[in-house]
Amino acid sequence: MNLLLIFISAAVVNNYVLTYFLGLCPFVGVSKKIGPAVSMGLATTFVMTMTATVTWLIYHLILVPLKLEFLQIVSFILVIASLVQLVEMFVRKVSKPLYDALGIYLPLITTNCAILGLALFMVMKQYDFIEGIIFGFGAGAGFTLAIVIMAGIRTQLELADVPEPFKGAGITMITAGCLALAFMGFAGLI
Amino acid sequence: MKVLTFRKGIHPKEFKELTEHKPIEKLPTPKEVFIPLQQHIGSPAKAVVQKGEEVKAGQIIGESTGFISSYIHASINGKVKTIDTFLHPLGLSTQTVHITSSEEANPLVTDSDTKSWESLSKEDIISIIEKSGIVGLGGATFPTHVKLKPPKDKPIDTFILNGCECEPYLTADHRMMLDFTDKVVQGVLIITRTLGVKKAYIGIENNKPDAIEKMSKATSKIPEIEVVALKTKYPQGAEKMLIKAVLDRTVPAGGLPMDVGVVVNNVGTALAIYEAVVENKPLIERVVTVTGNGIKEPKNLLIPIGTKLKDVIDYCGGLTGDNIKVIMGGPMMGITIGSLEVPVIKGTSGILCLKDGKNFAETVYPCIGCGSCTRVCPMNLLPTKLARLSEKGMWEMANKMGILNCIECGSCAYVCPSHIPLVQHIKVGKFMVNQLKK
Amino acid sequence: MSSFKTSLAHEFTKGLWKENPVLRMLLGLCPTLAVTNSAVNGLSMGLAVIFTLTCSSTLISLIRNIVPKQVRIPTFIIVIATFVTVADRTLAAFFPTISKALGPYVPLIVVNCIILGRQEAFASKNPVHRAIIDALGMSIGFTLTLTILGMFRELLGAGSIFNLPIMPESFDTWLVMILPPGAFLALGLMIGIANWINSKLGIKS
Amino acid sequence: MDISSIFYAIITMGVLGFVFSAGLSIASKKLSVKEDPRITKIIDLLPGANCGACGYAGCAAMAEALVSGKAEPANCPVANSENLSKIAEILGLEVTEKERKVAVVLCQGDTNNQKKKAEYLGVQTCLAAHLVGGGPRACNWGCIGYGDCIRACPFDAIHMSENGLPVVDREKCTGCGKCVEACPRNIIELHPISRHVFVLCKNRDNPKLARSVCKTACISCGICERATGGKGFKVINNLAEVDYDLYTKEPVLPTDKCPTKCIVIVGNPGET
Amino acid sequence: MEGKKTNKLEEKILYLSPSPHVKSGESVPRIMWTVVITLMPATIMGVYFFGIRALWVILVSIATAVITEASIQLMRRKKITVYNGSAVITGLLLALCLPPSIPYYAVIIGTFFGIAVGKHAFGGLGYNIFNPALIGRAFLQASFPVKMTTWTPTLLQQKCVDAVTTATPLGLFKFEKVTTPYVDLLWGNVGGCIGETCAIAIIAGGIILLVLRYADWRIPLSYLGTVAILGGIFWLINPEQYPDPLFHLLAGGLMLGAFFMATDMVTSPSTPLGSWIFGIGAGTLLIIIRLFGGLPEGVMYSIILMNSVTPLINMFTRPKILGEKK
Known part of the structure; x- marks a missing residue:
């Protein structure tokens, strides 16, 4: 039950994008179409789960015993950067269409705040190993949920008569605001 | 009798009472006719008469130029004045033979030539039909002889005569079934024989009980022909809907009726086939419903091909006002005509004149997503989505959503509370998608 | 020489408006939205970014020729992370309240797209003085945007600016403005206004 | 902070750094994709x-x-x-200089010249009007006037005149051909910038019909053909055409002789 | 653009227009005004129970909606279309789901937000993703949480009890486990938003809307059905903890939401299957929020959450084209 709550909390109640503002670059950049949005969401979920696993190990097995907690930013980011670059190379090799669809945002997963944020939050909340992984997975699922909903809305908005200055980022932000308003309904769920 | 139908569709007000009780009248021979060499789907015919040449009604003046093409005949006795471009009801001007009537009367080929058709071979019949320039008279104008020669890998087992006339206002087919019952039935027999099918259905909407009764009586002794009553619903007369209703077979998307072993023809076509095969009379005139509140005396007229709309309208007492919309065909799928100088062609099933043209400019609201169009689209498309995609130039997406399956029946635009010209947007989309495919 | 000066001036001013990282390039949105619930927080975050971006741009511009291509991004990030750690610790030591208010978003400067983006797009390709000017322009543009956004949200959400009460006592604060939805809405509005001004000025996006 | 923690920090980061960079460099070799x-x-x-x-x-x-x-x-x-x-x-190629092409609108059928046929009440784009009823203007070959070409131009190089006829800005035009594609009546064509003499009409109807719909329609009278002795203009299918191959640099321009003024000089000689 | 000139060829000017040339006579204003009329029973009952102040709230809201819409259209140099009634509906609906004691400035802020941001930022009528009235309400709920949850008793209740504030039936149950009699719920003599208390009046209007086919019957049916079934399941599990399904249906804004908000054509799916999914989804969310969330009421959130996935639903429930193989 506890794990379920952690998952729901990370996925909906404290949705990464809509309440912590993490992972906004890809959220804005890759939500124009459903297909890429789904792949981005899945890629991020994958990286997030992996990150949660690896950073938990590094933090608790290396940094804490050596009393090097102050190195967390540097070491986490190093781990994440390498991990993402590996994923990038892998995707590029395996699926060119996927690589093309994600475009420059794959390297930007590195700088996806959601991922480092995830690691930092995980440490802050003092989750144990399994909880950490669930937390990472839930956060990824929440990110995927938000970005796919957003992509659906934006596909529809492409046919809409949005006022010129609001086209693109403006209306995306406003839509995100409305979504955030809607997600407030989940408050108190846990 | 069980009443058959298809899913979805609409039921617009019929307005058939204007002409449905008026027997077919013959239009006096006009002073001049303009006969376009392109009156059918396919390549245009090639003129085989010269300027100044005397021609007789029924004489071939244009020869078929390909597999999908058709012959064109003079519709009156007279002299070829010019062969040049002239206005065409479908828009672009085309090569047209202009014939002025000669003084003498216009005796057409008469019933005295009647011959028995039973002795003719299949090939002979098809050849006569081809030489007589018969095309689908419901409006599609697809050359009929091609339809009667289906490819070997598409066996045909059923013929359906389309007597639905689901378009409001139009009564031409209805009157043909009443006034020429036996000829139509004989026409059906010729077609079934030529196709070599065992079963033929005559589908008639149940708003024409008199036609159902008369046709049933006429066919009661012919076992292979069955008259079926269909629910009065638009677009019941569209091929795919008709096949669905009568046989419960679904024509595959992008396919033709012959893919499910069916050939569909219109009442007018059957009549024309009878006249061509038995009476030796090529397609030089056709029954047209002239109707609407914009015309003084609505009538069902037998009109020589090539007669100018103006002459027809004058015969019917002229228009009733200034702001008139003149439509060739029915109100759902017909096209508006910008000039009364254009001629009646083989595909003209009706001339509809509607009053108060200014009121046609309805306020267009944005789509409010009410879903009415989706509920009525007989092809199960999403008309509003297709129209929006087309409007925004997203052709690829439109193609993916099946824009080419639209039969342009107009049901969606009929019900649209926002008055969006959905059909026009979709027509543009279809045109562009086809362009891009090339 | 004059062209040299104008180009430097251009490098500086482009960040303020034309290529404003937040409003025009949509970079660094996470802190923009997260910490602008008050003007002070926005400004502090901006200052932290000015420090980090300028320092890391300088360093990366200096070492740009000796870093192999494959490991450039990790290298950039480590450099950035180092300076961020410095900023984070400094804030925590001298301004504990602000540090607490900004929470994990200071460490998250590491992954702020503006900083990495500038390294990748500019500092790693340009000499030191240009890199510094560019970094200053960008980060000041960022700071200004954040401060204004913070002022707007604080005004409506708490009735004050820089903690000074502005609105009359009877003003009923719009709580939503300091909540997440308010952040999105205010930023969307600001982007819209910026685009509108630009279209009036004839600058194409 | 004592010395040992600095020592540990350096060691840890060093080891971590070494492990990951080694992994990456191996991966970059194994998984590399060649990009030019x-x-x-x-x-x-x-x-x-x-x-x-x-x-x-x-x-x-x-x-x-x-x-x-x-x-x-x-x-x-x-x-x-x-x-x-x-x-x-x-x-590593040699590039051949090519002459710049610009779009030319081959129609003068604005609202002054072209007759009005009917009131058109449908979608206000050329393509839609062309497909349904042909729009409000009488000529079936000429400009419809709803500006599809203008919307298609990515360079803002084509504008609508007061009387509803598109005008190409020959300086801004890059010859990309978007307007040519957009025009359902095909009255826009790309021509080298050095060409200045044009028959601004596409109407291939018989002269009587052509004249009845537009003041400036080509009525295929053949005066231009005779005036240039057949070396420059030819009437084909009811329409005069310029034969640019035979057209000499300094022609006797029959612009003033054309009875409907449909032969026109476009642009300024010498522009590039 | 075309000058009026007599054409020598034609004496009469004819009209060109795309087919079809006959229309059903339906129009957007007709639909919108019908919705307004069907909301009248609920409105009248609201004013009856909560007095003249409720009427003022409604009028202020409608006026703000109309003025906001007109000024935005003026600013965007678009045709002003307030007479088509869509802004009036937004104003009216928003007022009907506000507490009667809400300050007027909040009404203005909420309506302005709903129309300006919820509707016109997305391009105006037909393009909005979220129901403007509900987005306006959600904005108010987040801005002024206390004022939005302060309820006044009805005039009838005030005669018997001397209280300034009361609680909604849902709130009473959630926080105090007090049930309200069904008669009061049906009749509407309970605390709550202006237009949501009288179930009978809402159902009467809603039925008219369904009969006229101005609302898709699938949405209210699946929405209410899901709430009843899920609510029933939980009630069977633990009748002490969870209220019975009838209470779920009648209490709070569910009726108003199901008949008038969820069925908003613009923001609900346009395919039949989509409508079912929409209703079931909204019902499930409602039960989750009501039973497990921090708030007693979840109609508004359940609908706007489903609004947000409507584009996705539409995309994945495209009907199969006749004869299409998959």
Whole structure:
């Protein structure tokens, strides 16, 4: 039950994008179409789960015993950067269409705040190993949920008569605001 | 009798009472006719008469130029004045033979030539039909002889005569079934024989009980022909809907009726086939419903091909006002005509004149997503989505959503509370998608 | 020489408006939205970014020729992370309240797209003085945007600016403005206004 | 902080760094995908309008095609010659100077000249009007006047005149051909900028019909053909055409002789 | 653009227009005004129970909606279309789901937000993703949480009890486990938003809307059905903890939401299957929020959450084209 709550909390109640503002670059950049949005969401979920696993190990097995907690930013980011670059190379090799669809945002997963944020939050909340992984997975699922909903809305908005200055980022932000308003309904769920 | 139908569709007000009780009248021979060499789907015919040449009604003046093409005949006795471009009801001007009537009367080929058709071979019949320039008279104008020669890998087992006339206002087919019952039935027999099918259905909407009764009586002794009553619903007369209703077979998307072993023809076509095969009379005139509140005396007229709309309208007492919309065909799928100088062609099933043209400019609201169009689209498309995609130039997406399956029946635009010209947007989309495919 | 000066001036001013990282390039949105619930927080975050971006741009511009291509991004990030750690610790030591208010978003400067983006797009390709000017322009543009956004949200959400009460006592604060939805809405509005001004000025996006 | 923690920090980061960089460098070898560095350079040199005039999906696709030898720099009609030669340099090609093409609207049927046929109440775009009823103007060959070409132009080089006829800005026009594609009546064509004499009519109807719909329609009278002795103008299918191959540099222009004034000099001689 | 000139060829000017040339006579204003009329029973009952102040709230809201819409259209140099009634509906609906004691400035802020941001930022009528009235309400709920949850008793209740504030039936149950009699719920003599208390009046209007086919019957049916079934399941599990299904249906804004908000054509799916999914989804969310969330009421959130996935639903429930193989 506890794990379920952690998952729901990370996925909906404290949705990464809509309440912590993490992972906004890809959220804005890759939500124009459903297909890429789904792949981005899945890629991020994958990286997030992996990150949660690896950073938990590094933090608790290396940094804490050596009393090097102050190195967390540097070491986490190093781990994440390498991990993402590996994923990038892998995707590029395996699926060119996927690589093309994600475009420059794959390297930007590195700088996806959601991922480092995830690691930092995980440490802050003092989750144990399994909880950490669930937390990472839930956060990824929440990110995927938000970005796919957003992509659906934006596909529809492409046919809409949005006022010129609001086209693109403006209306995306406003839509995100409305979504955030809607997600407030989940408050108190846990 | 069980009443058959298809899913979805609409039921617009019929307005058939204007002409449905008026027997077919013959239009006096006009002073001049303009006969376009392109009156059918396919390549245009090639003129085989010269300027100044005397021609007789029924004489071939244009020869078929390909597999999908058709012959064109003079519709009156007279002299070829010019062969040049002239206005065409479908828009672009085309090569047209202009014939002025000669003084003498216009005796057409008469019933005295009647011959028995039973002795003719299949090939002979098809050849006569081809030489007589018969095309689908419901409006599609697809050359009929091609339809009667289906490819070997598409066996045909059923013929359906389309007597639905689901378009409001139009009564031409209805009157043909009443006034020429036996000829139509004989026409059906010729077609079934030529196709070599065992079963033929005559589908008639149940708003024409008199036609159902008369046709049933006429066919009661012919076992292979069955008259079926269909629910009065638009677009019941569209091929795919008709096949669905009568046989419960679904024509595959992008396919033709012959893919499910069916050939569909219109009442007018059957009549024309009878006249061509038995009476030796090529397609030089056709029954047209002239109707609407914009015309003084609505009538069902037998009109020589090539007669100018103006002459027809004058015969019917002229228009009733200034702001008139003149439509060739029915109100759902017909096209508006910008000039009364254009001629009646083989595909003209009706001339509809509607009053108060200014009121046609309805306020267009944005789509409010009410879903009415989706509920009525007989092809199960999403008309509003297709129209929006087309409007925004997203052709690829439109193609993916099946824009080419639209039969342009107009049901969606009929019900649209926002008055969006959905059909026009979709027509543009279809045109562009086809362009891009090339 | 004059062209040299104008180009430097251009490098500086482009960040303020034309290529404003937040409003025009949509970079660094996470802190923009997260910490602008008050003007002070926005400004502090901006200052932290000015420090980090300028320092890391300088360093990366200096070492740009000796870093192999494959490991450039990790290298950039480590450099950035180092300076961020410095900023984070400094804030925590001298301004504990602000540090607490900004929470994990200071460490998250590491992954702020503006900083990495500038390294990748500019500092790693340009000499030191240009890199510094560019970094200053960008980060000041960022700071200004954040401060204004913070002022707007604080005004409506708490009735004050820089903690000074502005609105009359009877003003009923719009709580939503300091909540997440308010952040999105205010930023969307600001982007819209910026685009509108630009279209009036004839600058194409 | 004591010495040992600094020591540990350095060791930890060093080990971590070593492990990951080793992993990465192995991976980069194993998983490397060869990408031509020239592509990015060429993308920078292409105009970036993604207009598609080259026949590819956009400038990036064009760059790939260029590198793979499927396209030539000259296929891009938009880029200036300086950039084209730079691209050619990157590719190691010789670039041939080509003459700039601009769009010409071959119709004068504005609302003053062309008769009005009917009230048109449908969708206000040329294509839609062309497909349904042909729009409000009488000529079936001429300009409909709803400005599809103007909306299609990515360079803001075509504008509607007061009387509803598109006018090309010959300086801004890059010859990308978007308007040519957009015009359902095909009255816009691309011509080398050095051409100035045009028959501004596409009406192939018989003279009587043509004259009845538009004041400035070509009525195929043949005066132009006779005036140039057949070397310059020819009437084919009811329409006079300029024979640019035979057209001499200094022609006796029959512009003043054309009874409907449909032969016109467009642009200024000498412009490039 | 075309000058009026007599054409020598034609004496009469004819009209060209795309087919079809006959229309059903339906129009957007007709639909919108019908919705307004069907909301009248609920409105009248609201004013009856909560007095003249409720009427003022409604009028202020409608006026703000109309003025906001008109000024935005003026600013965007678009045709002003307030007479088509869509802004009036937004104003009216928003007022009907506000507490009667809400300050007027909040009404203005909420309506302005709903129309300006919820509707016109997305392009105006037909393009909005979220129901403007509900987005306006959600904005108010987040801005003024206390004022939005302060309820006044009805005039009838005030005669019997001397209280300034009361609680809604849902709130009473959630926080105090007090049930309200069904008669009061049906009749509407309970605390709550202006237009949501009288179930009978809402159902009467809603039925008219369904009969006229101005609302898709699938949405209210599946929405209410899901709430009843899920609510029933939980009630069977633990009748102490969870209220019975009838209470779920009648209490709070569910009726108003199901008949008038969820069925908003613009923001609900346009395919039949989509309508079912929409209703079931909204019902499930409602039960989750009501039973497990921090708030007693979840109609508004359940609908706007489903609004947000409507584009996705539409996309994945495209009907199969006749004869299409998959």
